[in-house]
Amino acid sequence: MTRWRSAAIGIWLAALAVSIALIAHTSLSTDMSAFLPRSPSAAQQVLVDQVRNGAVSRLILIAVEGAPADKLAALSKALAGQLRQEAEFPSVNNGEETAFTAERQAIWRNRYLLSPGVTPERFTEQGLRQALESDLQLLGSGMGTLVKQTLANDPTGEILGLIDRLTGAAQPHARDGVWFSRDERRAILVAQTRVAGFDIDGQQRALTLIEAAFAAAQRDVPGTEAARLLMTGPAVFAVRTRATMERDATRFSILATVMVAGLLLFAYRSPRLLVLGLLPVLSGALVGVAAVALGFGFVHGITLGFGVTLIGEAVDYAIYLFTQTAPGTSPDDTLRRIWPTLRLGVLTSIAGFSAMLFSSFTGFAQLGLFSIAGLIAAVSVTRWVLPALLPRGFAAVDPGIFAPPLLLLSRHARWLRVVIAALTLAAAVLLLLHRGGFWQEDISSLSPIPAADQRLDRELRGEVGAPDVRYLLVLAAPSEQQALQASERASRLLDGLVAQQALAGFDAPDRYLPSEQTQAARRAALPDAETLRQSLERALTGLPFRPDLFAPFLADVAAAKAAPLLTRETLPSSFALKLASLLLERSGTWTAVLPLRGVADVGRVADAVIKLNEPGTTFVDLKTESDRLLQTYQQEAVTLALVGGLVVLLLLSASLRSPRRVFAVAAPLVAAVAVTAALLTAGDSKLSIFHLVGLLLIVAVGSNYSLFFERQRHEDELRARSVASLALANLCTVIGFGLLSFSGIPVLHDIGMTVAIGALLCLAFSAVLSGGRPSKP
Amino acid sequence: MLVEPALAQNGGNWGIAQLMQRLHQVKSASAQFTERKTLHVLTEPLVSSGTLLYLAPDQVQKITVLPKRERFAIDGDKLTIDGETESRNRTLSLSEHPEIGGLVEGIRATLAGDLPALERFYSVHLDGTADDWRLLLQPTAPKLQQFLKSIRIAGSGNKIHTVETEEADGDRSEMSIVEDAR
Numbered sequence: 001m002t003r004w005r006s007a008a009i010g011i012w013l014a015a016l017a018v019s020i021a022l023i024a025h026t027s028l029s030t031d032m033s034a035f036l037p038r039s040p041s042a043a044q045q046v047l048v049d050q051v052r053n054g055a056v057s058r059l060i061l062i063a064v065e066g067a068p069a070d071k072l073a074a075l076s077k078a079l080a081g082q083l084r085q086e087a088e089f090p091s092v093n094n095g096e097e098t099a100f101t102a103e104r105q106a107i108w109r110n111r112y113l114l115s116p117g118v119t120p121e122r123f124t125e126q127g128l129r130q131a132l133e134s135d136l137q138l139l140g141s142g143m144g145t146l147v148k149q150t151l152a153n154d155p156t157g158e159i160l161g162l163i164d165r166l167t168g169a170a171q172p173h174a175r176d177g178v179w180f181s182r183d184e185r186r187a188i189l190v191a192q193t194r195v196a197g198f199d200i201d202g203q204q205r206a207l208t209l210i211e212a213a214f215a216a217a218q219r220d221v222p223g224t225e226a227a228r229l230l231m232t233g234p235a236v237f238a239v240r241t242r243a244t245m246e247r248d249a250t251r252f253s254i255l256a257t258v259m260v261a262g263l264l265l266f267a268y269r270s271p272r273l274l275v276l277g278l279l280p281v282l283s284g285a286l287v288g289v290a291a292v293a294l295g296f297g298f299v300h301g302i303t304l305g306f307g308v309t310l311i312g313e314a315v316d317y318a319i320y321l322f323t324q325t326a327p328g329t330s331p332d333d334t335l336r337r338i339w340p341t342l343r344l345g346v347l348t349s350i351a352g353f354s355a356m357l358f359s360s361f362t363g364f365a366q367l368g369l370f371s372i373a374g375l376i377a378a379v380s381v382t383r384w385v386l387p388a389l390l391p392r393g394f395a396a397v398d399p400g401i402f403a404p405p406l407l408l409l410s411r412h413a414r415w416l417r418v419v420i421a422a423l424t425l426a427a428a429v430l431l432l433l434h435r436g437g438f439w440q441e442d443i444s445s446l447s448p449i450p451a452a453d454q455r456l457d458r459e460l461r462g463e464v465g466a467p468d469v470r471y472l473l474v475l476a477a478p479s480e481q482q483a484l485q486a487s488e489r490a491s492r493l494l495d496g497l498v499a500q501q502a503l504a505g506f507d508a509p510d511r512y513l514p515s516e517q518t519q520a521a522r523r524a525a526l527p528d529a530e531t532l533r534q535s536l537e538r539a540l541t542g543l544p545f546r547p548d549l550f551a552p553f554l555a556d557v558a559a560a561k562a563a564p565l566l567t568r569e570t571l572p573s574s575f576a577l578k579l580a581s582l583l584l585e586r587s588g589t590w591t592a593v594l595p596l597r598g599v600a601d602v603g604r605v606a607d608a609v610i611k612l613n614e615p616g617t618t619f620v621d622l623k624t625e626s627d628r629l630l631q632t633y634q635q636e637a638v639t640l641a642l643v644g645g646l647v648v649l650l651l652l653s654a655s656l657r658s659p660r661r662v663f664a665v666a667a668p669l670v671a672a673v674a675v676t677a678a679l680l681t682a683g684d685s686k687l688s689i690f691h692l693v694g695l696l697l698i699v700a701v702g703s704n705y706s707l708f709f710e711r712q713r714h715e716d717e718l719r720a721r722s723v724a725s726l727a728l729a730n731l732c733t734v735i736g737f738g739l740l741s742f743s744g745i746p747v748l749h750d751i752g753m754t755v756a757i758g759a760l761l762c763l764a765f766s767a768v769l770s771g772g773r774p775s776k777p
Numbered sequence: 778m779l780v781e782p783a784l785a786q787n788g789g790n791w792g793i794a795q796l797m798q799r800l801h802q803v804k805s806a807s808a809q810f811t812e813r814k815t816l817h818v819l820t821e822p823l824v825s826s827g828t829l830l831y832l833a834p835d836q837v838q839k840i841t842v843l844p845k846r847e848r849f850a851i852d853g854d855k856l857t858i859d860g861e862t863e864s865r866n867r868t869l870s871l872s873e874h875p876e877i878g879g880l881v882e883g884i885r886a887t888l889a890g891d892l893p894a895l896e897r898f899y900s901v902h903l904d905g906t907a908d909d910w911r912l913l914l915q916p917t918a919p920k921l922q923q924f925l926k927s928i929r930i931a932g933s934g935n936k937i938h939t940v941e942t943e944e945a946d947g948d949r950s951e952m953s954i955v956e957d958a959r
Contacts, residue, residue: 136823139816139818140823140825140841140844141825141849144814145876145877146874146876146877148816148946149876151818152818174854174870544820545819546819546820549818
């Protein structure tokens with residue numbers, strides 16, 4: 001026996017050592033896309049790439065508020081000036097002219113390669129004559145001042161068209177030369193980071209730089225002491241979410257440990273028992289994390305956040321052991337007595353959690369594996385290690401004050417049954433009648449970003465006209481050049497649709513980098529110096545332009561004819577960043593993304609895209625895609641919850657072998673789930689997928705209570721002890737999950753709240769429905 | 778409106794504040810214009826004519842009829858140009874184009890009698906009497922100075938007769954204005 005125990009302790013210590021070694025070599029991930037699904041379609045994969053790495057993910061929207069408008073303008077200029085000196089920000093835009101200078105110069109230099117207006121006809125005598133007549137008219141018009149600046153170099157007007165195409169039509173409101181919100185309460189800046197959106201450490205550095213630059217700008221501009229800095233954008237969200245996640249995980253783990261330890265110390269009145277009682281929890285947590293590390297290669301921060309819940313669940317096993325050992329009996333006797341129930345309890349919990357293994361959310365799959373491994377470790381330590389460590393002549397714990405309230409419930413079971421039946425029925429009716437269905441339909445409810453931050457983001461995006469795209473054209477091709485050519489064909493189609501006002505505008509990779517074929521054709525369209533000089537001379541006949549005015553034009557065309565074609569490598573940096581977000585390469589397939597603006601006639605655009613008959617082209621409606629995704633998640637969550645529930649029921653039926661007993665165990669679970677769901681949807685609240693997962697966990701956790709109630713002995717002493725152990729165990733669970741409901745992260749909050757309510761109800765209902773069998777002699 | 782004649786007759790007290798106040802009282806106006814532009818890129822001047830419309834505080838429209846129809850409309854920060862063909866239409870933000878924005882603001886703020894707005898861009902000198910005044914606007918911001926040398930506006934009472942602009946490159950525009958009866 002002793003040798004066997006030594007072996008158990010040896011195995012335990014070895015398992016802990018291996019777990020610690022595994023954990024030490026694993027990275028912690030805080031990428032929230034783990035709680036997005038493994039992407040179902042190619043189009044959605046592009047979207048995830050965009051979110052993680054695209055230019056949009058590198059944008060930080062900055063607002064400065066809380067001072068008079070002229071002070072804010074000065075502050076905006078000072079802040080932008082500071083940031084432009086940092087290598088972390090390739091582009092900082094606040095509406096000042098300087099921000100555009102580099103971009104405009106790049107467009108200017110390459111206008112004959114970039115402009116779709118460059119054709120051989122454009123540079124014939126007739127083409128030039130037409131352009132010059134139009135110039136003359138423009139000079140006399142309100143546009144004169146603009147045209148005059150570029151006339152001598154660019155009489156065919158390539159640059160004006162290009163600026164329009166490339167800088168977009170929507171310009172933010174401006175005052176004192178910088179961007180403002182329309183109400184002039186906030187000055188607005190847009191900074192683009194060098195590092196990608198998913199590099200959270202890099203983004204964190206960028207945010208710190210902005211904060212420091214703001215503080216310095218505040219010192220430079222007097223009277224702005226009260227001004228505030230607001231930042232938003234995907235990177236800001238990622239950094240904040242990680243901070244919140246780390247804070248919540250740490251804070252709630254410590255709080256839960258302290259509260260559970262305090263409760264157990266009060267119950268056991270022995271520090272030694274407390275430490276022993278926490279051993280299964282600690283072992284479970286280590287083994288759980290190690291299992292996830294082994295299975296997934298990384299551990300998600302949220303999974304650790306749920307470590308808290310394991311404290312609540314795994315601590316139960318030691319509680320059952322310590323509390324149910326009456327004075328004069330040995331822990332081994334207790335274990336032999338309660339083992340069948342304990343084993344069945346652990347198995348039902350595992351059955352419940354195992355449904356989560358099949359979730360397409362990596363985060364939930366991790367959580368399932370973590371819980372299963374953790375619970376097996378915790379119950380094994382309780383069964384085979386703890387008895388060896390308990391002191392000789394172990395003084396059992398007094399059931400104390402924990403049993404009476406539940407015993408009271410059991411005594412009044414006869415009429416309380418009716419109350420619970422009525423409650424359950426009422427809950428079912430409420431759920432069925434819930435207005436407009438009880439599902440949350442907005443996918444943003446799954447986002448870890450607080451609603452207030454999402455609102456600020458929408459406001460600032462609206463003000464600066466930053467991309468907030470619903471419709472995309474996605475083109476796949478086997479090479480970069482083919483993707484660019486496809487993009488050019490699609491651009492021609494879309495230009496036609498813009499003219500027909502089916503949409504307001506669009507962006508496309510070929511605008512920043514035309515295909516080599518197109519660039520070469522444009523370069524070839526430029527005539528040689530002598531031909532151009534003669535054509536121009538003839539075209540100028542009879543027009544009042546100063547002689548020799550167009551010498552710069554002749555020189556520019558000659559230079560453009562000799563210049564190399566633009567490539568991805570030689571693009572100016574702001575173009576390269578834009579191109580990187582619109583043209584992506586993934587394992588040999590090139591994808592061009594064309595975001596559409598202001599789509600007025602969806603049907604016509606969709607039809608035209610089909611008629612284009614270009615293989616690899618998809619017209620994507622992000623709203624529909626995200627709605628469809630949400631529906632997929634909901635269906636999956638419902639399926640998983642139902643399967644989990646069914647597996648639990650099958651397990652109970654197989655073990656209990658009596659419909660009557662299965663009913664006694666299952667009834668409290670069903671009632672608790674129904675009432676919890678009704679409470680969660682009270683008023684106009686909606687259920688999220690996370691709530692649904694919480695409901696499944698109620699079954700996984702709560703089944704332990706009803707099993708113990710159903711299996712309890714009816715001798716008074718043992719009964720009080722077993723009921724006390726359940727109450728204590730339940731309190732620990734409610735503490736663990738209840739604390740999570742204070743988290744600002746929806747996934748933690750929703751599941752925490754659901755399980756805390758459900759577990760409490762489950763215990764009370766079990767006391768009535770499972771434990772209420774009259775124990776008359 | 779009752780104080781107006783008294784102020785106008787009392788030449789001693791007449792100054793920029795009074796001129797601005799009188800201009801400010803005009804809530805809407807329309808006029809015919811003829812503009813003559815002398816540009817260094819051309820060997821002969823360009824002449825155009827049409828209608829001007831003003832609606833307080835910040836809407837100005839210049840509708841050219843000859844030689845080609847064009848509508849040049851300013852509403853707040855937005856400048857819209859509608860040409861004869863749709864491809865000529867464009868919308869600009871005045872703050873994005875200081876070379877146009879400064880010029881437009883000088884004329885619009887004068888029409889509105891908004892001295893603070895004028896002084897944001899220009900140093901303002903007034904000459905003459907209430908019945909024959911000449912306003913000289915010289916840009917103060919270096920950015921605007923790059924494009925614009927001066928704007929001279931002449932008028933009588935609350936009516937504007939001529940607007941002359943001289944650009945930094947020597948190009949000039951003289952616009953004579955005949956206001957419709959109001």
